[in-house]
Structure formats: C-alpha cells, structure tokens
Amino acid sequence: xxxxxxxxxxxxxxxxxxxxxxxxxxxxxxxxxxxxxxxxxxxxxxxxxxxxxxxxxxxxxxxxxxxxxxxxxxxxxxxxxxxxxxxxxxxxxxxxxxxxxxxxxxxxxxxxxxxxxxx
Amino acid sequence: xxxxxxxxxxxxxxxxxxxxxxxxxxxxxxxxxxxxxxxxxxxxxxxxxxxxxxxxxxxxxxxxxxxxxxxxxxxxxxxxxxxxxxxxxxxxxxxxxxxxxxxxxxxxxxxxxxxx
Numbered sequence: 001x002x003x004x005x006x007x008x009x010x011x012x013x014x015x016x017x018x019x020x021x022x023x024x025x026x027x028x029x030x031x032x033x034x035x036x037x038x039x040x041x042x043x044x045x046x047x048x049x050x051x052x053x054x055x056x057x058x059x060x061x062x063x064x065x066x067x068x069x070x071x072x073x074x075x076x077x078x079x080x081x082x083x084x085x086x087x088x089x090x091x092x093x094x095x096x097x098x099x100x101x102x103x104x105x106x107x108x109x110x111x112x113x114x115x116x117x118x119x
Numbered sequence: 120x121x122x123x124x125x126x127x128x129x130x131x132x133x134x135x136x137x138x139x140x141x142x143x144x145x146x147x148x149x150x151x152x153x154x155x156x157x158x159x160x161x162x163x164x165x166x167x168x169x170x171x172x173x174x175x176x177x178x179x180x181x182x183x184x185x186x187x188x189x190x191x192x193x194x195x196x197x198x199x200x201x202x203x204x205x206x207x208x209x210x211x212x213x214x215x216x217x218x219x220x221x222x223x224x225x226x227x228x229x230x231x232x233x234x235x
Contacts, residue, residue, distance in 0.1 A: 031221050043210065043225040055220040088162060094221050105152050105171065105214070106221050110164035 002026065004111035006091050012117045018079040021114045025072050025093030031055075032074040033108060034066060037088040046089075049074055081118045088113045121146045123213050125226035133234050138198045140229050142211030145192065148172075150216035153187065153194045154223065159207045167209075170194065201233045 005024040013019050025032050033056075034046040045058040049068035066076040072093075078085055092108035122145040132138050144153065155167040168180070170187050177186050182202075186195045198205050208230045212223040 033221055033223075035223075035225075042227045043223075045222050045224070048220050048222060050220065056222045058222075090162075090164065092164070092221075105169075105216075107154075107166050107169060108164075108221060108223065109166070110156075112161060112163045115162075 004091055004093050004109055006089075006111035006114050008114060009112065010115050010117075012119060013081050014119050015081055015083060017081050018077060019081060019116060020075055020077045021089055021091075021116075023074045023076075023091030023093075023111060025074070025091075026109055029093035029095060029109070030072050031094045031106070032068055032072060033092045033094070034074070034076050035090045035092065036060075037090060037113070038084075038086070043090070046076065078116075083118050086116060086118045088115050121148075121151075121213050121215055121224045123211050123224055123226035125211055125229050127229045128227070129230040129232065131232045131234065132201055134203060135200050138201050138205070138231055138233075140196045140198075140209050140211070140231070142194045142196065142226055143192055144194060144211070144213045146213060146215055148215040148217050152214045152216075154212040154214070155185070155194075155196045156210045156212060156225075157207045158210065158228070164210070168196070198231075201231075203233050203235055206231060206233045 007022045031050045033048040037043045048056040052068045063079045068074045090113045092110045094106040124143045151172045156164045182199045184197045208228045210228045211226040
C-alpha cells in the first residue's frame with residue numbers, strides 16, 4: 001500500500017514569491033495535516049483538513065493556507081515568502097476519527113516532506 | 120495549553136547500550152494520547168508507540184519499552200540493546216481529545232547517536 005506522497009521534495013524560492021506544496025494521502029485516509037519543521041521552532045502544526053474542510057488550525061499567519069480536494073489530496077500554499085519560511089514541510093494522513101472519545105487517537109502517517117529554501 | 124518537553128537534546132551511546140528518552144507533558148484535558156515518533160535522516164516521521172491517558176500499563180515491544188506515569192506527567196521511552204540503525208531523532212507528541220481531530224503537539228526532539 002502506497003504511503004503518503006509529497007511533491008516536490010525540494011524547492012528553492014526567493015523572497016516575495018509564493019509556493020504550492022502537494023500531498024497525496026494513503027488511500028482511504030480522509031484527514032490530512034500539515035506541519036512545519038525548523039531547527040529553531042521544531043515541529044509545529046499548521047492545519048488539518050477533513051472532507052475538504054479545515055478542521056484545525058495552528059498559529060500561523062494568513063500567508064499560510066491550504067485546501068483539500070474531493071479525493072482527499074491536499075495542497076498548502078505560502079504567499080509572499082519570507083526567509084523564515086525556509087523549512088521542511090511535512091504532510092500526514094490518518095483516518096478521520098469521530099466523536100470526542102476518538103479524536104486525537106489516530107496514528108498519523110507522515111510523508112518524506114518538502115524542503116523549502118527561501119533565498 | 121498543551122506542551123511537551125524533551126529535556127535531552129542529544130544522547131550518544133555505544134551499540135548495545137540501553138537508551139532512555141525522557142518526555143514530560145502538560146495538558147488540561149482528561150482524555151489525551153501520547154505518541155513517540157522516530158525521524159531518521161531521510162526525514163520521514165515513523166510512528167513507534169501510542170498510549171491513551173486511561174492506560175498506564177507499561178509494556179515492552181521488542182527492543183522498545185515505555186514508562187507512562189500520570190502522576191509525574193511523564194512518558195519515557197527506552198531502547199534496549201541499541202543498534203546503529205536506531206540513530207535518529209525521536210519525538211514525543213501529545214494529542215488532546217477535545218481538539219476534535221488530529222492535532223499533535225511535539226516536543227523538541229532528542230537526537231540519538233548510536234556508535235558501533
């Protein structure tokens with residue numbers, strides 16, 4: 001069974017540009033989450049999508065946005081790139097989980113990440 | 120707010136030594152889940168173990184074992200008889216049930232270096 005696929009794996013952009021990253025979840029997984037990993041801030045939650053709706057959002061500026069398509073594939077976009085946006089962006093997929101008892105219990109399967117360098 | 124602290128930033132051991140990774144968490148939720156993930160040099164986070172807040176039974180799975188103590192809000196992880204392939208960054212993570220969905224709060228990670 002195929003894992004979580006992220007594209008592109010590496011990319012270089014300059015300040016002010018925008019970037020779109022893509023994530024294809026494991027077949028059958030309807031939840032897709034995005035995380036940013038930097039040496040200084042560690043792993044930080046960006047947002048989570050389920051059934052094309054954003055279900056959770058971390059503390060990031062509005063320049064960071066995402067969406068999910070009907071086939072559960074997700075994209076995240078960063079506009080007006082800043083040097084501090086250089087990071088490894090990790091996507092994770094999981095089963096949805098329903099109800100308060102099950103929320104948070106799902107195991108996330110991560111992709112290999114997209115490494116963004118902003119010059 | 121939830122928080123996870125991994126005080127050890129780096130641990131270096133010689134192969135076959137045991138390695139214990141510390142994790143302390145903070146949460147106001149009574150129902151929560153704790154995880155350990157491993158990140159090898161390839162970058163992909165790999166799930167290792169999960170415990171829920173109602174189950175403090177400590178278990179052993181192969182060379183891995185964990186010690187969950189609610190009284191001290193700790194969820195420590197031990198690798199027994201370490202191997203070079205265990206070299207990676209290990210992350211402890213917390214998920215709260217009230218968050219309604221999948222949202223992990225990660226600790227800062229502990230880099231483990233196993234030397235032959």
